[in-house]
Amino acid sequence: MVLRTYVTSGLLTQILADYQAPSREMHLLYSPNRYPTQKLRCFIDAVMAEYG
Structure with a gap:
């Protein structure tokens, strides 16, 4: 989570x-x-790995 360190x-x-968006x-x-460029392909792969 992005904000975990601040919390x-x-x-x-x-x-x-308990709220789940x-x-x-x-x-x-x-x-x-x-x-697609290599940068774009890496970005797509990273998004897919994180969010499926």
Whole structure:
């Protein structure tokens, strides 16, 4: 989690700890007429690994 260090250090206070936000679909769009660059391919792979 991005904010975990701030919560554990006490800089942020967690509220609604039992609340789970609804999941959303995510779309990654890029130009279909171009071969994806290595940077873009790495980004897509990282997003897919993190969020499935």
